[in-house]
Amino acid sequence: MSLFDRLVITTLPVVPKLIVRRVASRYVAGEELDDAGRVIRELHAEGAVTTVDILGEEVHDRELARSALAEYRRLLEELKSADLEDCYISVKPTQLGLAIDEDFCRENLEALVGEASEAGIFVRLDMEDRTATSGTLRIYRHLRERTELVGTVLQSYMRRTLDDIAELPEGANVRLCKGIYIEPRDTAWKSYETVRHNFVAALEKLFERGAYVAIATHDEYLICAAVALIDRLGLSRDQYELQMLLGVENQVRRILIAEGHKLRVYVPYGKHWYEYSTRRLRENPKIAGHVLRALLRGD
Ligand SMILES: Cc1cc2nc3c(=O)[nH]c(=O)nc-3n(C[C@H](O)[C@H](O)[C@H](O)COP(=O)(O)OP(=O)(O)OC[C@H]3O[C@@H](n4cnc5c(N)ncnc54)[C@H](O)[C@@H]3O)c2cc1C
Structure with missing residues (x-):
């Protein structure tokens, strides 16, 4: 360090x-749903699409998990009535109770994903630290049997990621990112270059398996490698998208949109911005x- x-x-x-x-x-984006709405509209006007996240994670109390679910339901109602093309939801499983009890979390997510699916709205289960990986993937597989409008995330710093790709269901929708949590050496690749290398290996394997991939990185080297791979494989716009975080590398975002890529911005909002x-x-x-x-x- x-x-x-x-x-x-x-x-x-x-x-x-x-x-x-x-x-x-x-x-x-701000503390309130209205703040998120304003930012999302600006991004869509710029040619981007979006995914919205309500801040919060590591919930250890069932009541708090239920109130997070209620907040997500309010967001869903807003999205249903908003005139927005292609804005979806991202959610952290521990916010809906994964650290309390996997069955409880699965029921909460099943309710959210079921209601979103009925409205044609996609939901992505974000990936958290190593204690959540297996549970998140189990819940994802369970939900994927019920709807196509659900996806999850894999992290290229995890040593297990190539094996996890092999276990994905047919037609999976996966966001690939490097990973943000600090993990021990027996769990995660530690060097910058190795994580990059594994990102490209994972991306190739995901495409080989026919997955739809949301390529989430601001690393120009990886964006370049991904674009080259997409070109080599002759993939079309409906087989992948690029993703970036709100407020990061805004110039690169605009360049990629102008080049014709579908680019989704991750828009977090909520009261837990300080934590x-x-x-x-x-x-x-x-x-x-x-x-x-x-x-x-x-x-
Ligand atoms: C859409 C999206 C969703 C994500 N979802 C998850 C998830 O579910 N689970 C998870 O563990 N991680 C998630 N991440 C975070 C991800 O794992 C990385 O930690 C983060 O994206 C930084 O990695 P990078 O690939 O951009 O490369 P880096 O090497 O970290 O960054 C490349 C360049 O991007 C710029 N940059 C990167 N981050 C920032 C920043 N915060 N502020 C300003 N400039 C910055 C810098 O110029 C830097 O040199 C997500 C990232 C994105 C883009």
Whole structure:
């Protein structure tokens, strides 16, 4: 860990909330559904499509999981009545109770995905740390037997990812990303180049298996490798999409849209922006460096 990374972690508890809010405002649409609606409309006007996430994770209380489900239902109602082409939902399984009880979480997700499916709205189960991987994939497979309008996420830093791809159901819809959590060496590849290498290997295997892949990265090397692979395999726009986080590499996003790729922006909103931002910074202090550089660039 670099000196800068260590500095970020040790000073985090004393960083004023106002400064964290300034950082968060780049990555979070706001506290309310209306804030998310405004940001989503701007992105769609720019030619992007979106996925919406209500901030919150690691819920250890059934009542809190139920109220998160209720919030997702409100979001779903908004999306049903909004005149938006191709805006879907992302949800963290631990927010709906995976860390409490897998059956409880599956029931909550089955309710959400069932209602969304009826309205023609896709739901993606985000991938969290290693304690959630197997449970999330089991729930995904269960839901996939009931609807095509559900997907999940695989992380290229996980040593198990190539095996997980082999176990995916036919016609899976998978977001591929590097992975954001700090994992031990027996679980995750640790070097930057190895994670990149495994990203390309995983992408190739996903396409070989006929999966629809949402390629989620801001790493120009990987975007270039993905575009080259798509070109080599002669894939069309309905076999893949690119994904980026709100507020990250806005210029690259616009370039990719202008080049004709389908590009989806991940739009988080909600009251838990402070916990979300500080946890992300603690888990991945490099984000502080990215933010600093982006602010200096005036991006
Ligand atoms: C749409 C989407 C969904 C995701 N879903 C998940 C998930 O479900 N589970 C999970 O574990 N991870 C998820 N991630 C996070 C992902 O795993 C990576 O941690 C994150 O995307 C950074 O990796 P990168 O591929 O962009 O490469 P990096 O090497 O980290 O970044 C490449 C470049 O992008 C820029 N950059 C990257 N991040 C930032 C930032 N925060 N602020 C400013 N600039 C930045 C920098 O210029 C950097 O040099 C998701 C990412 C995206 C884009």
